[in-house]
Amino acid sequence: MRERKTDLDNRATHGLHTVKEEDVEGDIENDAKGILNSDNGAHSTEPLLVKRRNTTSQIAIVGANISPIESLDYEIAENELFKQDRRSRKKVQIFQYILLKWTFALLIGLFTGLVGFFNNIAVENISGFKLLLTNKLMRKQQYYEAFAAFAGCNMVLAAAAAALCSFIAPAAAGSGIPEVKAYLNGIDGHSVLAPGTLFVKILGSILGVSAGFVVGKEGPMVHTGACIASLLGQGGSRKYHLTWTWLRYFKNDLQRRDLITCGAAAGVAAAFRAPVGGVLFALEEAASWHVTLPSLRVAVLFIAYLFNAHKNLTVVAIVLRAFMEFCGTGKCGIFGKGGLVMYDVSSEKVQYSGPDVLAVILLGIIGGIFGSLYNYLVDKVLRTYSIINEKGAAFKISLVIAIALLTSCCSYGLPWFGRCIPCPTHITVSCPNTDESGNYKSFQCPPGYYNDIASLFLSTNDDAIRNLFSASTKKEFRISTLFLFFSAVYCLGIVTYGIAIPSGLFIPVILAGACYGRLVGRLFRSISNLDTGLFALLGAASFLGGTMRMTVSLCVILLELTNDLLLLPLVMLVLLISKTVADNFNKGVYDQIVKLKGLPYMEAHAEPHMRHLVARDVVSGPLVTFLGIEKVGNILHSLRTTGHNGFPVIDEPPFSDAPELCGLVLRSHLLVLLKGKNFSRERIPAGQEILRRFAVFDFAKAGSGKGVKLEDLDIEEEEMEMYVDLHPISNASPHTVVETMSLAKAAILFRKIGLRHMCVVPLSQGRPPIVGILTRHDFMPEHILGLYPHIKPHK
């Protein structure tokens, strides 16, 4: 570059070149002063770039560990290679792509359905074995041995789950929904969707739920579905010779995201057997529905895409159904009617009048308050736990075992406070029942009597929910029992989330909510005629609304669970009220967790304080640009000294009339290009040669950890002085905003289009053709409020 400094028209870009020279000489990581160009007499009176850096963190907590994060890029890099490929595309390739997309969608559905099914069987059998053993010992009146067996089983299972999560895949800890949500927003945490995570998530979830924790398997199922989809979308594995040219179509973030959205939806469908709920969940929580597919032949694809989500859900529904019928004949071990959550709330038609609605409204308001309190407490507990978890694997496992012991003590200890209640007459089920599931647990009671506390505590979470939802059994549980169980489950749910096991949030919330609802139903017996089972359902709805804050999808999931659409108005009413109430206090639990984990989540709307700023105000340095035909040494140096993933490419005379922005080149593409060693000794366009040597799929995004790395390059000293033509791999249509663009508008644009880099161009003429690049981190409130502390964020 230096030899061209005397060029006549170079004045305007002088500042940028200065930057780069300083980059070469100085230590760019420590100081950004090279960004000021006030010394070089460009037209502009304002500095090219303010002397500031973005200090927001590039690492976040994923699962139970801290790991680096990367942004995903949903923009199509429309470079010359891409255009050449598009021109040469044949019909057969489109057909291949569509066929593959359908196949993948079906496979995702199939695998997720199978995992969901076997997960259920495993949990039912392991916890069934545990409960039967405890029961047997109790009937022999060996109460201490029974406790030892019960707590021992729980702790061994818990320790196994914790060990898996600590040593193999820390990313598998927790619900997984925040991570999937962040991924679909464009944040790729390290190994969030890796095969190891998938393995640990499935196994850890089985162990954790079997260990009697107050955790669900629904959140982990969503994560599992997403992992399965991601694995399919990896584009094969060169190491194991599992690659196939067809798979190349999925080697970009856009295609992978579509698959993962399908996977998440399939997870919900498999967990709740709620296919419509699954679609809606993907829509409401993942919120990536309307992002279209500007790739291949879009018209055809959009239709195919719309299908995908449904197609695999249909498969999930059919797979689950087939296996359920198979298991109904008793071939799957101790597999009761439990497992797949499916409740039958009320067979008769629901009739309600004024006082009932009033009771329901009250239920919703209190449920909303409890829900937001739940979020608040979960947040506090999570902060504490993350300090413990950071200390290492031993601490993580100890924490898990401690909580397992606490849970065991509650489950086994609290029923001793219960009285023995005579079994009701005229019921069809056995009482007390000897099975591991069922409404009436004998515990320490003589035959003909049952312990109502044990009926709730000493069973799987699914069974407890089923017992609470059960209709026409108004007096089965005493008010004190319900109160005790509610307090215990509410607290256990809060202290359990955040330990290093896969742990869903749905079941704890539904459990506490159902108990709360049944309690309210008992208390309101005088003013409302609704069934207590229905009250339990509405209570669960109010808690879900208060914590998760999704209305439509939760509503549909609950209705799909209970298979009674006539409940719709009541469920919707409760969800709306509890959400509205809870929204006054804090954010939804998943949003809170995303924030706590430090994931740079882009909201769909702009923060109010962004309205006061323009794009230029938050641009941070250092900006590193390349010339259209750049020296290899410069590129290599920039790649080494910065962590940037996108570099603006600028054409200068004699290749253009004036300095102009001709595109944006990505780090991963540069690495591939440099590896190809297509250099020339002179500064001449060599685009045709590169177009011949490379195909667009050479630059496709590789699966996680598989791309060309900086260390892989082997550039000799002599080659450092040679030139390489960046035009063929520059995205000629980067999204740009003028520097005076309102930051709020830029943020919405960034989020809606799903960008990774947004170029900021100058408003006035006679200045370098690019002012800076905005990335996800530049829109984060921490960055903006750090730069402008006087702007107060709205609450």
Next chain:
Amino acid sequence: MRERKTDLDNRATHGLHTVKEEDVEGDIENDAKGILNSDNGAHSTEPLLVKRRNTTSQIAIVGANISPIESLDYEIAENELFKQDRRSRKKVQIFQYILLKWTFALLIGLFTGLVGFFNNIAVENISGFKLLLTNKLMRKQQYYEAFAAFAGCNMVLAAAAAALCSFIAPAAAGSGIPEVKAYLNGIDGHSVLAPGTLFVKILGSILGVSAGFVVGKEGPMVHTGACIASLLGQGGSRKYHLTWTWLRYFKNDLQRRDLITCGAAAGVAAAFRAPVGGVLFALEEAASWHVTLPSLRVAVLFIAYLFNAHKNLTVVAIVLRAFMEFCGTGKCGIFGKGGLVMYDVSSEKVQYSGPDVLAVILLGIIGGIFGSLYNYLVDKVLRTYSIINEKGAAFKISLVIAIALLTSCCSYGLPWFGRCIPCPTHITVSCPNTDESGNYKSFQCPPGYYNDIASLFLSTNDDAIRNLFSASTKKEFRISTLFLFFSAVYCLGIVTYGIAIPSGLFIPVILAGACYGRLVGRLFRSISNLDTGLFALLGAASFLGGTMRMTVSLCVILLELTNDLLLLPLVMLVLLISKTVADNFNKGVYDQIVKLKGLPYMEAHAEPHMRHLVARDVVSGPLVTFLGIEKVGNILHSLRTTGHNGFPVIDEPPFSDAPELCGLVLRSHLLVLLKGKNFSRERIPAGQEILRRFAVFDFAKAGSGKGVKLEDLDIEEEEMEMYVDLHPISNASPHTVVETMSLAKAAILFRKIGLRHMCVVPLSQGRPPIVGILTRHDFMPEHILGLYPHIKPHK
């Protein structure tokens, strides 16, 4: 402007000024040659603007008449007034806004629910009266008189509906869903949502359905819901002193669109009693869910918005329920169990095996073919009818009466081909029944016998569907009857859509589909054990999938209709198959109608041919720009001679260092500013004065036909030479793209952000700061393929 021609830095913008001078002198409407600036020695070697104009039509068919259309603008004009208003905004205003939004959502739900309910009662009573009269005459064996009464009633009702549609509100004709869909896409047809349209839509729909046409009231209900929402969002009426300061919050397209989305969802909910289906319909068809609200305090609002759709649906559900219970006691005239569509397909649990699924797949494939054929034929018929309708009201009414006569002949004539079938024993309903509804019609048969053809033809459409869906009545209809009814309804449905009455497409399609499904069920009796009623439902699903091509929302609507979620996998499977099959032939029926009507609908994805072009390639002239402080005469002239709605504002020295784009000013805002007469004699900034004189709500978008018009201005000759400062009303953050931006990307951006104007800025320096403006019409395939005929559109 002319006096500044000698300015030193004026060279670059010279071309633009030349254009404007020629505009002043020449007749801009006839010639666009003023656009070339190759004669003025600017740096650029390429012409500023290619010599071309956009010739796509600015008028479209709305309802049954041709009318001008306008684009809506969902962009917030972030001008100085807006910013000033934002700074001074108080908490109480936000509270007002939220309260109002909730109230409106509830009101929309309430009104739509009421309209839906009374619509049903009216239809049931009018057609009940008609059918009872016919029945009475037939029992007296006065067959000719019976026909005369039947056909007479039908033709009078039809003529009344046609007269309303022809003379009062032509926009009320047809389904209304295409118009609502286009509105939510950003196209405002003349009086699509006017009060007159609402009135005619409700009344015309009642008359049309009562007249025995094969039309539904569901599409019109969606339109009605949208009209009600639009009426509430008008911001009151100054004429009738119904204005209120609070209403000003809704005086922009963004807020109105949200309300109208709610209204459309409420319409679906009221028509089908399917609240979740309503939300999904709004999502899938209107596709405007993810467009957020970048206004006021967005965080709060987004939540409120998410609620709105649900809130009013809850109200709809509750209102309908309350009235149904009221009417169950017989207080609403001849109001049978009919009216509100709600079918009970099968009470027992559905069991299906391999052959059943095979039969269902076959059903889906054939249903998809029939569905796409339906679309094809509707398209052809519509083209023919639009020629007839264009000739005037008399032709329209004659056409309606002719179709009414045809329908009457079919309904009354075809049952004569039927045989009398002995009534089945062991049934609970009376046979033959004398009521206007019910399964078994006596027609000409002796007591104890029924005519199965009459049971389908001589009843309301809702009753016919209910009869077809009825379970456990396998042999009620003969195969020949089903075949006859299917052919008749299929053809009548096709020839009926497009006549000048409000006519929904759902019911004809469901009717034909249910009949087809039942027919298939009868034919497949040997291989499938599924109930024929269930087959009818699946047949309806296959037809709906084949014509409408919405999968999720239709699925949910059907499930909500039948209240059995266990049918979900089968219904989904059928919908997917039929949609996939039909997509190979043509587009969905609503898309077809939108295209046929000439509405410039922006697709969510870009057409493949757009990939080959850049933004610069489709920019069309003439471009008219203003200076930051512009002469009143120039503004007035441009407003008079062009139809443009947005004008770029350019700052020049001495107000800036170099010519730069400082914003975009809207026609409506210019008119208000000129009416305020805040002029100055010198070219000086007068922003502060204007900020004092005006409030942001003076520039809010008025309700349809209420804004300041060009004729309202009264500018004197002397004032023409004065200056006005445009800065306070210029949107300082217009969305821009660089001229080399891929057109496909620009189109997606345009659609996603919901723009009306998109500024194209030059890539290289030393040129005028704006190249052109892209509007919706510039992205239309007709325009692009007109400019580049060698680009072949992909099929």
